[in-house]
Amino acid sequence: MCKVLHSRDSLEISLHPHNDRGCGIADTELGLLAGADRVEGTLFGNGERTGNVDIVTVALNMYSHGVEPNLDFSNLPELASIYERLTRMHVYERMPYSGQLVFAAFSGSHQDAIAKGMKWREEKDPEHWNVPYIPIDPHDIGREYEGDVIRINSQSGKGGIGFLMEQTYGIIMPPKMREHFGYVVKGVSDHQHKELHPSEIYDIFEKTYLEPQGKLKFVEAHYTQGEHITATVTMDVSGQKRTWEGVGNGRLDAVSNAIKTDLGIEFHLETYTENAVEQSSKSKAAAYIGISKPDGSVSWGAGIHTDIIMASVRALVAAVNNSGLI
Numbered sequence: 001m002c003k004v005l006h007s008r009d010s011l012e013i014s015l016h017p018h019n020d021r022g023c024g025i026a027d028t029e030l031g032l033l034a035g036a037d038r039v040e041g042t043l044f045g046n047g048e049r050t051g052n053v054d055i056v057t058v059a060l061n062m063y064s065h066g067v068e069p070n071l072d073f074s075n076l077p078e079l080a081s082i083y084e085r086l087t088r089m090h091v092y093e094r095m096p097y098s099g100q101l102v103f104a105a106f107s108g109s110h111q112d113a114i115a116k117g118m119k120w121r122e123e124k125d126p127e128h129w130n131v132p133y134i135p136i137d138p139h140d141i142g143r144e145y146e147g148d149v150i151r152i153n154s155q156s157g158k159g160g161i162g163f164l165m166e167q168t169y170g171i172i173m174p175p176k177m178r179e180h181f182g183y184v185v186k187g188v189s190d191h192q193h194k195e196l197h198p199s200e201i202y203d204i205f206e207k208t209y210l211e212p213q214g215k216l217k218f219v220e221a222h223y224t225q226g227e228h229i230t231a232t233v234t235m236d237v238s239g240q241k242r243t244w245e246g247v248g249n250g251r252l253d254a255v256s257n258a259i260k261t262d263l264g265i266e267f268h269l270e271t272y273t274e275n276a277v278e279q280s281s282k283s284k285a286a287a288y289i290g291i292s293k294p295d296g297s298v299s300w301g302a303g304i305h306t307d308i309i310m311a312s313v314r315a316l317v318a319a320v321n322n323s324g325l326i
Contacts, residue, residue, distance in 0.1 A: 016052075265325040287308060
């Protein structure tokens with residue numbers, strides 16, 4: 001029509017779509033592609049019968065394709081709140097862009113794809129948004145990654161849980177430990193029949209790996225350098241303080257040998273990783289340890305301290321307490 005209209009440049013072609021057949025957005029975008037100059041819509045699709053076209057969705061669809069709609073939705077949650085207060089109508093949780101759940105990923109496969117996409121973008125192409133399942137950067141409309149994107153329940157996978165722990169708390173678990181923690185968190189969520197918030201997930205991490213129930217409690221250690229490292233270790237064993245000595249290739253190895261010799265147990269240091277939790281002059285370090293037992297199974301522990309050796313020893317003690325060997 002726009003190609004054959006006489007004096008087309010003198011006309012303002014305006015669209016006024018409704019959503020009676022659920023096609024309001026598609027009709028609007030096709031109309032714009034066909035040459036329309038203007039769209040008449042409403043916030044969140046408010047209007048007669050099934051409503052007018054939702055101008056928020058139209059504008060942000062354009063934005064996701066690199067077209068500037070010249071509408072400010074930088075604080076969409078506040079806009080939705082004002083709309084609900086003034087109209088006494090509810091913005092549906094799954095309403096595109098504005099609903100509370102539209103960026104939320106509960107499924108393990110979705111969370112894993114999003115986590116990998118976020119990491120790839122951070123490392124390779126921070127200037128462009130290309131994350132799976134999320135058409136625009138939530139920050140552009142006033143949303144947050146931590147609370148809006150990765151949501152944890154019994155459907156969640158290790159990738160999403162690991163991403164949340166890394167982004168929120170700086171905890172970067174080794175892959176096998178992350179898998180173990182994923183099962184622990186899913187079990188808690190399934191048992192409680194609810195979604196878990198980041199603080200609740202950290203509490204589970206703390207109780208499972210940082211301060212697990214057990215007979216062994218680290219008190220102090222001193223080290224002597226010779227051909228090998230000698231560790232003099234004081235532990236609280238079921239309420240009684242005991243001091244042991246162990247020799248090893250390093251401080252952690254020496255403490256490990258002291259524990260094995262004096263408690264008469266066998267295990268092997270299977271996995272050890274560490275990372276800085278905070279970037280500052282007083283930053284803390286996190287250490288993660290997996291020990292393999294004679295039956296081949298692995299027990300995990302973690303430690304956080306300003307001194308990496310202290311963090312490592314605490315992680316070792318936690319892993320031993322989780323092992324069931326004592």
